Amino acid sequence: MISKQAIARLSIYKRSLQLLRESGVEQVSSQTLGRIVGINPAQIRKDLAYLGSFGVKKVGYNTDRLVAILSQALGVTEVQKVILVGAGNIGRALLSYKGFAKQGINIVAAFDIDPAKRHGEGFSIPVYPLDKMRDFIRKSQIRIAVIAVPAQSAQEVADNLVSAGIRGILNFAPIAVSVPPEVIVSYVNLATELERLVYFVSATDIRKTEVRR
Amino acid sequence: MISKQAIARLSIYKRSLQLLRESGVEQVSSQTLGRIVGINPAQIRKDLAYLGSFGVKKVGYNTDRLVAILSQALGVTEVQKVILVGAGNIGRALLSYKGFAKQGINIVAAFDIDPAKRHGEGFSIPVYPLDKMRDFIRKSQIRIAVIAVPAQSAQEVADNLVSAGIRGILNFAPIAVSVPPEVIVSYVNLATELERLVYFVSATDIRKTEVRR
């Protein structure tokens, strides 16, 4: 069983390897990659070894192959369809973000209760009313949703998503939502991130630590 | 030395306690709080004990006092001034996000190289050209910056920030930036978060884990 931190690292490796590949690098050692991503080379080797043994001694890893293997391990060899609930500020930023496609993630639809939010500034992604959500999830077999609604609506939205069959939720609302154990919830909390920084910066003794998630 | 995970938890406690306090709750036990935030009560007691001993046996913790203590511990008793570099999609979402003020965090200015991005839709926060950044940081004594520029500009921006005196960076660009050891960098990577979810949802065996950061 691979840990959730390890999964996050695999994702980081993948992105860096994609960049390397684009610049024509064909082989990379764990040491070089470690320097790039700021992670101990032994850690990288161990993470990769978990997926199989495909490094070559004295040479390193083939970037092309490694990207393929990481994509497969992460389940993003095929494009993953994701929906977004809440087309407010954060929601719209996500809709406009170009970076997901490259990582095999595709926001296919957004939903918002407010009709005004549904007339975007030329998004290619449609914004539907909330009551279309359930059907859409079922018909398109969506398994992952992003919640970007205000805190007070988050639990209700989560309940709806779960009952429609959603299995994983990325929650931007600054509140814990309660879901059945088979549903995975991951939180992104911008205020928490900033407070963490404030703490470490405020701490009088200088720390050598780089805070990485 | 308190760990970075612990700091993130303190921030979570604080927000939940603020909500409780707003609903008139004056005392809360570690058990109740644990249920709300989804964290083991003993963990909460341990985190709080690190800051001092101010629970009352058989009663619990005073919400008011706890919020004050947590705010102090996190360094947000006074409003923390933060600047934003990059007024693209993510940047604008952050500028519009109302939730920071309540947590004692204030984005006081934004900077973008593109003049078109500087004419916002009525943000109350000014967006300045990049070449004003250094002076602003010095004059306003800013210590924390948010990077929300494309990956290829991130390192250059980080270098500028550091040389102007920034001590903590929240980096939304999907790339590691290299900074001197005394500067703290924290990463928010949306694609990584989604990939992590994809992995756990794709994994055939159903996991009981709730992924929390």
Next chain:
DNA sequence: TCCATATTGTGAAAGGAGTTACAATAAGCC
């Protein structure tokens, strides 16, 4: 072909983080 060396894969050690368990104790009730 043989040697020197860079690099992998992994066992073992070290280091944290989270959980359990319980003694101490304050509060409320009889």
Next chain:
DNA sequence: GGCTTATTGTAACTCCTTTCACAATATGGA
């Protein structure tokens, strides 16, 4: 006032993650 009980603070334990260290080995050069 004394008893019962909920709750804290923390010591000990377990579990998990990361780092270290090194044998195995593929490569390139002589």
